[in-house]
Amino acid sequence: MAPFVELEWGSEAYALMWKIKRLLDPTGILNPDVVLSEDPDIHLKNLKPLPAADEIVDKCIECGFCEPVCPSNGLTLTPRQRIVIWRDIQARKRAGVDTSEIERLYHYHGVETCAATGLCAQRCPVGINTGDLVRKLRGREANRTGTANWLAEHFATAVQSTRFMLHVANGAHLIMGTRNMAKLSATMTRASKGRLPQWTPAMPQPLQRLHLPKPPTADERPRVVYLAACVSRAMGPAARDQEQEPLLDKTRSLLEKAGYQVIFPEQLNDLCCGQPFASKGYAEQGERKRQEMLDALLKASRGGLDPIYCDTSPCTLRLVQGLTDQRLDLYDPVRFIRTHLLDKLDFVPQDKPIAVHVTCSTQHLGEAQALIDIARRCAKEVVIPEGIHCCGFAGDKGFTTPELNEHALRSLKNAVQICEEGISTSRTCEIGLSRHGEIDYHGLVYLVDRVTRGKASAPL
Ligand code: SF4
Ligand code: SF4
Incomplete structure (x- = not known):
């Protein structure tokens, strides 16, 4: 860039820059030849090699902004x-x-x-x-294609197995107590090289298998299709959480309070956005599950007539990325609340401060500020911990590579010390946040439901 500074700024400004530079750096030892240089060919010298490695990253200029x-x-x-x-x-x-x-x-x-x-x-x-x-x-x-295929085809069984494992962990915790259970689990996770998830006191309690109600035939209320992600179908609140109602029930009651008739997609137990497969390198199985989900949502929404509410932001992101079917009107919790619920609910903000975690997917969806704005309607004081970006839980990394989550959230506890509660839009992120923040993190809808009541004459 140095040979082109004069061209960019003009001779007069360029001469002034040199004057200042020589006053402050008479021997030319500060950042030599980077911004100002007397060598017109300096941009062609001392080039750092950037060998081709993969088309995904070949454009990297190694600036470090990331x-x-x-x-x-x-x-x-x-x-x-x-x-x-x-x-x-x-x-x-x-x-x-x-x-x-x-x-x-x-x-x-x-x-x-x-x-x-x-x-x-x-x-x-x-x-x-x-x-x-x-x-x-x-x-x-990824060399377990057979297992990935089996799981994709028997997804309801996989979710049921998660519930079973949570039941076992819950039972063991009751017998052994928190301290012994945490110690044993950490040892087993290490011994299994991360294959066995690590138990923590913030671990969810298991949910029962879903038995979804059939929609009533005569119902005048507007419909919303509720896509409960697999984590919301398997994982309940942590035992110590003040909120003990499952996310699915809490969300349904909030939507009904706002005047909606809640519809569940058929065969919800078998559905998955594909993220667990894609993140492990099983792209083909992930895409197959995603497509299956989109087909089910199209049907449940009567060809796109009804909006679709997805209760987990990473799953919403996975579904909307590269979505070509314009008929599907898909929302994460933040966008749905700001678009469809604000005018149907009266908010009375609570006095207790609330911590907010903006997930990576909420940021990718462009809903970060909207989440903070909704939290500010709900609580008089909102804490957004500085310097915490991605929590590092990443679906299951918080179980299998817990040091990543621990490192990413190392400053969280201090940052949220005035709060008793935090909110987010991803159940798995909330496990790590609760553990390392040492306060209860749960879904945004718990807070919104607590501080609102339905407007009598809300527009529908
Ligand atoms: S931001 Fe990161 S990935 Fe992007 S060009 Fe700079 S160093 Fe490379
Ligand atoms: S952990 Fe996240 S921010 Fe870091 S390199 Fe991986 S994708 Fe990028």
């Missing part, structure tokens, strides 16, 4: 470092150098400890999502 938001920054690698090292591995391979040791290390530092939620893409001037590279690399390592 680094502050990355949950693994300071634990393992930042997005920029992931790219730099991946480039280096590819260059070495092309030169015939053995890269097995560096690749072995990269597996943990680069791949395993990436949340793959793509917050880095929001800061990148050329739009690189390093999580896409990581998912691609996971796809190369």
Whole structure:
């Protein structure tokens, strides 16, 4: 850039810059040749090699703008470092150098400890999502295609197994007590190399298998299709949470309070947005489940006549990304509340302060400010912890790679110490937030339901 500064600013301003520079830096030791240079060819010298590595990241200029938001920054690698090292591995391979040791290390530092939620893409001037590279690399390592296919075809059984595991953990906790249970679970998670999820006191209680009601035939109320994500169908509130009603029931009662008739998609127990598959590198199975879900939503919404409320923001993001069917009117909790509920509910803000966690998907959906605005309608004081971006829980990483979640939320407890409660829009993120913030985090709808009552003459 230095040879073009005069062209950009004009001779007069350029001469003034040099004057100031020479006054402050007479020997030219500060940032030499970077902004001001006497060498007209300096931009062609000392070039850093940027070897081709993968089309997803080849445009990276290694500026580092992405680094502050990355949950693994300071634990393992930042997005920029992931790219730099991946480039280096590819260059070495092309030169015939053995890269097995560096690749072995990269597996943990680069791949395993990436949340793959793509917050880095929001800061990148050329739009690189390093999580896409990581998912691609996971796809190369994904060798349990048979299991992934089986789970995709028997998804209701997979959700039921999660409920069963939560039942077992819950029972063991009751017998052993919190301290012993946490110790045993941490040992088992380590011994199984992260395959066994780590139990914490913030762990959800299991829910019963869903038995969804049939919609009444004569109902004048406007309809909303309620898509309860698989986590909301399997995971209840934590035992210590002051809110003990399952998210599904709480959401339904809020929607009904606002005057809606709540419709559930058929075969909801079998449905999944595909995120658990895609994030593990099983893109084909993930896309199949996503498509199956979109078909079910189209049917439930009568070809797109009714709005669709999805109670978990990462699932909403997964469904709307690349959505080509314009008939589907899909909402995450924040957009639905701000679009359809504000004029149907009266808000009386509570005195108790509330902590807000904006999930990565809420940021990708462009609803971050709207979430904060809704929280401010609900509580007189709202705390948004500074410096916490992605919580690092990433669906199940909080169970299998708990150090990522712990590192990302290391400052949370101090930041939320004046709060007794926090809100978010992702049940799994809330597990890690509750654990590390040491307050109860639950869904936004719990707060909205608590501080509102239905308007008698609300417009429908
Ligand atoms: S996807 Fe998330 S964890 Fe992975 S590099 Fe980007 S910001 Fe970091
Ligand atoms: S912000 Fe983008 S271009 Fe800059 S280092 Fe990160 S990935 Fe590379």
